[in-house]
Amino acid sequence: GAVVSQHPSWVICKSGTSVKIECRSLDFQATTMFWYRQFPKQSLMLMATSNEGSKATYEQGVEKDKFLINHASLTLSTLTVTSAHPEDSSFYICSAPPAGTDGYTFGSGTRLTVV
Amino acid sequence: AQSVTQLGSHVSVSEGALVLLRCNYSSSVPPYLFWYVQYPNQGLQLLLKYTTGATLVKGINGFEAEFKKSETSFHLTKPSAHMSDAAEYFCAVSERRAQKLVFGQGTRLTINP
Numbered sequence: 223g224a225v226v227s228q229h230p231s232w233v234i235c236k237s238g239t240s241v242k243i244e245c246r247s248l249d250f251q252a253t254t255m256f257w258y259r260q261f262p263k264q265s266l267m268l269m270a271t272s273n274e275g276s277k278a279t280y281e282q283g284v285e286k287d288k289f290l291i292n293h294a295s296l297t298l299s300t301l302t303v304t305s306a307h308p309e310d311s312s313f314y315i316c317s318a319p320p321a322g323t324d325g326y327t328f329g330s331g332t333r334l335t336v337v
Numbered sequence: 338a339q340s341v342t343q344l345g346s347h348v349s350v351s352e353g354a355l356v357l358l359r360c361n362y363s364s365s366v367p368p369y370l371f372w373y374v375q376y377p378n379q380g381l382q383l384l385l386k387y388t389t390g391a392t393l394v395k396g397i398n399g400f401e402a403e404f405k406k407s408e409t410s411f412h413l414t415k416p417s418a419h420m421s422d423a424a425e426y427f428c429a430v431s432e433r434r435a436q437k438l439v440f441g442q443g444t445r446l447t448i449n450p
Binding site for chain 2: 228232254256263264265266267268271313315317319320325326328329330331333
């Protein structure tokens, strides 16, 4: 089945620095990628939708300048957390919509800790 | 806009007992419904999905769910719980194929020996 590879799995960074998270579709082309954020013991909240060749669509309340999303190619979407602060610490997961009869494919997630 | 409500943030059953995780949804169009399982610090794994056709859907690991339009429900069941079923379970809905998923709050399933 379809596989989305997400890296890094975990990252620790200092406040004020930027962190880039990558999601690659390994054996299919993903024109769209959904980016979710999950706080401990909570559900997944959609942050934004990236589209290859166009600007990302952000959900209400998500800071566009802080969470930069780029869909550089049909197999790569990235989320950059800029000027990270401790409150940005969370679990970030990407997901590609279904191809054919498959379900949505999720990356393995990135645990971001900002110290 | 669509929404999902999972009744019970925490469900605890004995090994070998029936598992029932409840999910109700709201959608202005015929929904696509999903159940996912998440283990700690991991991504989500699809258990099963309903798009069209048969309302009783069988998934992996012995799980199944029934789409009941009249009750706007999509409850997840498994006849006999196994210790390895302990995880977080999420019900999700999308209004159209390949559109964004909206997740329920999640239900943590604990299996007692």
